[in-house]
Amino acid sequence: MESVQAIKQRFGIIGNDAALNRAIEKAIQVAPTDISILVTGESGVGKESIPKIIHSLSHRKHGKYIAVNCGAIPEGTIDSELFGHEKGAFTGATQTRSGYFEVADGGTIFLDEVGELPLTTQVRLLRILENGEFLKVGSSKVQKTNVRIVAATNINLFEAIQKGKFREDLYYRLSTVDIHLPPLRDRKEDIHLLFRKFASDFALKYKMPTVKLTEDAINLILNYRWSGNIRQLRNVAEQVSVLEQIRTINSNTLKHYLPDSDHNLPAVVNHTKSDSDFSSEREILYKVLFDMKGDLNDLKKLTMELMKSGDVKDVQKENEGLIQKIYGEDNYKERESGNNVEVLSIPQPDNTDSQIMDQPPVQDKYQFAEEVVEEETLSLHDKELELIKKSLERHKGKRKLAAAELGISERTLYRKIKQYDL
Numbered sequence: 296m297e298s299v300q301a302i303k304q305r306f307g308i309i310g311n312d313a314a315l316n317r318a319i320e321k322a323i324q325v326a327p328t329d330i331s332i333l334v335t336g337e338s339g340v341g342k343e344s345i346p347k348i349i350h351s352l353s354h355r356k357h358g359k360y361i362a363v364n365c366g367a368i369p370e371g372t373i374d375s376e377l378f379g380h381e382k383g384a385f386t387g388a389t390q391t392r393s394g395y396f397e398v399a400d401g402g403t404i405f406l407d408e409v410g411e412l413p414l415t416t417q418v419r420l421l422r423i424l425e426n427g428e429f430l431k432v433g434s435s436k437v438q439k440t441n442v443r444i445v446a447a448t449n450i451n452l453f454e455a456i457q458k459g460k461f462r463e464d465l466y467y468r469l470s471t472v473d474i475h476l477p478p479l480r481d482r483k484e485d486i487h488l489l490f491r492k493f494a495s496d497f498a499l500k501y502k503m504p505t506v507k508l509t510e511d512a513i514n515l516i517l518n519y520r521w522s523g524n525i526r527q528l529r530n531v532a533e534q535v536s537v538l539e540q541i542r543t544i545n546s547n548t549l550k551h552y553l554p555d556s557d558h559n560l561p562a563v564v565n566h567t568k569s570d571s572d573f574s575s576e577r578e579i580l581y582k583v584l585f586d587m588k589g590d591l592n593d594l595k596k597l598t599m600e601l602m603k604s605g606d607v608k609d610v611q612k613e614n615e616g617l618i619q620k621i622y623g624e625d626n627y628k629e630r631e632s633g634n635n636v637e638v639l640s641i642p643q644p645d646n647t648d649s650q651i652m653d654q655p656p657v658q659d660k661y662q663f664a665e666e667v668v669e670e671e672t673l674s675l676h677d678k679e680l681e682l683i684k685k686s687l688e689r690h691k692g693k694r695k696l697a698a699a700e701l702g703i704s705e706r707t708l709y710r711k712i713k714q715y716d717l
Contacts, residue, residue, distance in 0.1 A: 297323065297352070305351075306344055309492050310485035314477040319348065321474050326352035331424060333409075333469045334447040336476035339524035345474055346405035346445035355443055358402030361395050366408035373416055375432050384433025396429055396440045409446040409469065410455055417462045420444075424468040444469070479521040479528060487513050489525060493532035504542045506535050511546040519553055680715050683708070687717065 299319050302308070308319070325332060326349045334342045343362065350360045368376050375384075379394030395404060406412075412420065423429050424444065428437050446469045455461035479486060490508065498505040508516070521527050531552045535544055682701065690696040698708040711717075 299323070302348055306348060308341070308344060309489050310482055311488075312477060312482040312485050314475075315482065315485070318345065318474050318476050321472065322348045323352060325349065325472050327354065329353075329443055330471040331443075331469050332445045332472050332474060333466075334445065334474050334476065336447075336449065337478045337524055338449045339526035340476040340478060341525055342447040342449075342476055343405070343407065345476070346403065346447070349445055350403040350405075350443075353403070353443065355402050359399045360403050360405070361399045362405040362407060363395055364407045366411035370413050373413065374419065377416065378419060378429050378431055380432035381434045384431075388433070391431075394429075394431065396423060396442055397438065399442050400440045401442075403443040403445060406444060406446040408448060410448040410450040410452055410461055412461075414460070414462065417465050421462065421465045421468060424465070479524040480519075483517050486516055486521075486528065489528055490516060490532050493529050494536055497533050497536040501537060503536070506532075506539060506542050506544055508549070509543060509545045512544050512549045515546045515549055515553070679711070683711055683715065683717065687712075 297305075299316050302319055302323060303310075308315075322332075322345050332346070332349060334345045336342050346362070347360070350356060363377070365373065374380075375388075375392065375394065377394050377396055379392050379397055380388050382388055382391045406420075419429060423440065423442070427439050427441060429440060430437060452461050452466050452470075456463045456466060479489075487508070494506045516528075523530070531549075534552050535549070539548065541548075683697070686697040686700050687694075690700070694708050694712070695705050698705040701708065703711075
């Protein structure tokens, strides 16, 4: 069994932190077995090194090693990528394709960002972990595979389980052994060591002198919260190596490359907040739709009462609350004070001809709609013809205005006029 120091030299791992050494020790111990491993830790801590160590020290080292970033594969194609598909299984499947689990048979698969897997894919993955069986997309033939799975995630899977985004049974199958890598801020003794290594590498790469940090600059990086961990430190070292003319870097210079606070850094989205927001928006939308439906039913009820009753004032008095609800209290009072409540402005029945002669005719913009309701025909042809006639009469033959009112183009209206020989 190789020592921790030998493994670190072999895989280019820098640092002497106790938690880091313990993680490597666990990887060495579990490598000869076939148990599943879950690697946890923040983004940028170097989780991808652990599955490489495990594969290289296992009896599968001569088999294939495939690393899959689950978060980078679209949900609609991830089953095809992992398990393969048959020809014609979906649009664009012009030939049979082997998935990663078929190709890596006898080897190791590293599933990075496993917490991003869809629930349907998690069920397929659980079946492989339990008995090594899987189905290609579009196939009913069960296939077997002998693959060692090492998974990694930077999210809290317990929270994902509580939210229903990750299967609890899959978690326990994946995390037979949990290897945790500490964040860079907890490895203070390794921070300057890593910076010197990166600075030396970039000096060779860009053929320039190596940058060095003053004491105050060293204290700055030791006490800085590296939210991006090793990846962020490497990025800062590269920027300083390329951009600075003076190769001795003090804290004032280094501050320009470090965000003032973590709020300036890319952050993981708070899924709890987002889910709550989406839920609230849905509830508001449903409420608006139900309110609209209720208002529409109220309006239908009021219209039917107006059509059946000859006494408009009685209907208005009995349904005053309903009218205020539909039009709004202020708008209703304003219209009422002007003796022009539009919803009640319909012609009186024939037995009140004397009253109509004594009063100026009231133009009712709902008249044509009322007449359509009174006609009992169910013919779409007759209704369309009647509406076109009414609209043309209303606008004195002006096709442009009639078309706008009917909600059709002027060209369509012209074709309808020719079709019905109007």
